């Protein structure tokens with residue numbers, strides 16, 4: 001079993017209009033936050049004596065931190081955890097925020113994968129959703145990363161953006177795919193409450209993309225990305241051969257991981273936990289040795305089976321029936337025979353000798369399929 005480490009940095013230069021992630025556009029507490037984070041990392045390193053196979057420093061924008069603070073976090077990870085020699089260590093980066101000093105940190109540590117949030121190649125759309133960079137910034141960042149030997153690069157894209165046409169989306173997919181990147185994640189915009197875009201929509205400033213166009217955009221992503229050599233391995237993720245994101249696969253296959261930082265979630269010794277999302281509480285809690293965990297659940301066998309199903313079905317290869325038997329000591333049909341047959345009859349699932357996986361139609365209605373296993 002692999003073990004991961006997720007580190008949350010909750011700071012951003014400014015807030016994107018669609019974003020409801022745990023991030024703030026105010027760095028004033030970054031020093032004390034990083035001191036607390038470093039302490040939490042050290043505590044876990046003493047408690048969890050396992051080899052770490054994947055690390056993901058995400059946020060927020062990790063590169064919004066001062067260089068010395070980011071460097072400190074990397075140093076503490078390297079000095080205190082046992083890192084696998086083939087570790088996949090990702091850092092999230094906003095195009096246009098990487099300075100020479102950041103590049104130096106990446107070069108001097110075991111970081112070997114960078115995830116860039118681009119979203120679109122159309123600069124007018126980037127402006128509309130409150131991104132702080134242009135497409136050209138992304139191009140320059142790719143060149144900078146290649147220049148220091150980082151060749152494993154993901155790019156996040158979004159579709160169904162306000163006023164985005166199918167043509168815009170095709171153009172983004174084709175332009176981005178031509179660059180020497182290894183991985184693309186593509187998600188439809190979800191209008192979350194308490195975001196600027198949600199309020200703009202409620203105030204009638206734009207129309208949401210119809211379900212039909214949304215599905216056409218998704219189908220177009222499948223088509224164009226595969227024509228450029230990216231194969232789809234999860235509902236929203238495509239990779240060149242050998243470059244699937246190991247850290248995400250760890251989540252979908254129920255492997256365990258440590259979550260460190262504000263609002264971070266972890267899964268350790270069969271317990272899922274989530275840290276407080278209150279910045280001051282987090283900092284003071286670590287400082288005074290009081291509890292910073294907001295939620296904690298012991299994962300029962302039933303909960304684990306449910307997660308195995310709905311997380312496993314996110315992957316294009318689906319669920320391995322033998323893995324289910326090995327993990328739970330029961331045949332999958334014994335537990336989920338009714339649901340599996342129902343969705344097979346509806347042409348949403350396919351079952352072969354070894355696996356069960358979603359059809360294209362099943363992907364379109366995946367949330368309904370997943371809910372039936374809960």
Ligand code: SF4
Pocket residue numbers: 011012013014015016019020021023059060061094117
């Ligand atoms: S950079 Fe990412 S985390 Fe920060 S505001 Fe934008 S979407 Fe949210």
